[in-house]
Amino acid sequence: MNAKSLQASLLELVRRTSCDLPPDVEQAIQRAWRKEEKETTAKYALDVIRKNIVLARENSRPICQDTGSILFYVDAPQGFDVNAFRQAGDAAVKHATELGYLRQNSVDSLTGKNSGTNLGPGSPTYHFAQWKRASIQVRLMLKGGGCENCGVQYALPYAALAAGRDMAGVEKCILDATYKAQGKGCAPGILGVCIGGDRATGYAHSKEQLLRTLDDKNSDPALAKLEQRVMKAANSLGIGPMGFGGKTTLLGCKIGALNRLPASYFVSVSYMCWAYRRRGALLSSAGKVSRWLYD
Numbered sequence: 001m002n003a004k005s006l007q008a009s010l011l012e013l014v015r016r017t018s019c020d021l022p023p024d025v026e027q028a029i030q031r032a033w034r035k036e037e038k039e040t041t042a043k044y045a046l047d048v049i050r051k052n053i054v055l056a057r058e059n060s061r062p063i064c065q066d067t068g069s070i071l072f073y074v075d076a077p078q079g080f081d082v083n084a085f086r087q088a089g090d091a092a093v094k095h096a097t098e099l100g101y102l103r104q105n106s107v108d109s110l111t112g113k114n115s116g117t118n119l120g121p122g123s124p125t126y127h128f129a130q131w132k133r134a135s136i137q138v139r140l141m142l143k144g145g146g147c148e149n150c151g152v153q154y155a156l157p158y159a160a161l162a163a164g165r166d167m168a169g170v171e172k173c174i175l176d177a178t179y180k181a182q183g184k185g186c187a188p189g190i191l192g193v194c195i196g197g198d199r200a201t202g203y204a205h206s207k208e209q210l211l212r213t214l215d216d217k218n219s220d221p222a223l224a225k226l227e228q229r230v231m232k233a234a235n236s237l238g239i240g241p242m243g244f245g246g247k248t249t250l251l252g253c254k255i256g257a258l259n260r261l262p263a264s265y266f267v268s269v270s271y272m273c274w275a276y277r278r279r280g281a282l283l284s285s286a287g288k289v290s291r292w293l294y295d
Helices: 003-019 023-035 041-059 082-099 167-181 199-211 221-234
Strands: 069-076 125-130 136-143 152-155 189-196 250-258 266-272 277-283 289-293
Touching: 003 041, 003 082, 003 136, 003 277, 003 289, 023 041, 023 250, 069 082, 069 199, 082 125, 136 199, 152 167, 152 199, 167 189, 167 221, 167 250, 167 266, 189 199, 199 250, 199 266, 199 277, 221 250
Parallel strands: 069 125, 189 250
Antiparallel strands: 069 136, 136 277, 152 266, 189 266, 277 289
């Protein structure tokens, strides 16, 4: 793999992710805007969001001032050089920060010092997986701090909600997380949910659900129905864009499940803001983009 080609491809991926909202997300925001009543704060908020999306795209400037955690998800063939990819990814992130595509956003947790480059322990974060194809799939998610703060994990049974170890209990937890957000995390939001797993894998899988497109349908019929019920109930809460009231509290809800221990039953909820920044690309063995994803 050519290091310069790979770095250039990853730099462009960062730019697209930070500055150009995916079509499925923009279309969902447009639909939400059309649903809101005229001369309401909800409609005004969505109109500002719509204009912000266009300006960011036209000027190659971040959609949100908080460019968030930098999460790479990489699927690659056997023999793939993980260390070389990390080096190219780090270099691309540093360059993107210099160009203003990313805010200087990585802080030492002990000293509070900002690295100024977005590099440091855990920043960026890389998730690698092997697949049988010859190409390399890279997906990037930028997840802001405001929406990350709205994430929550429940352990069932959960007495405060009278939530038992069943789908009804899971649904109560998801709606409770939506209600508690109250527009924080820059609603309308998108939920990624994992039923089961342990505390770490549950949260990781809930974020992976956010790599799905808004218009897809869950392959598990039970989860597909649960996603639909959550969307209907959440959008009847009246929280609305930015918590100003209205008909659109969520743009999407994506739910997955992992096996769990008999003693544990976790429901992990990751909240994503309307600035749903995830993009991707298929790369050749030389590191060049062969196809953009999410277009």
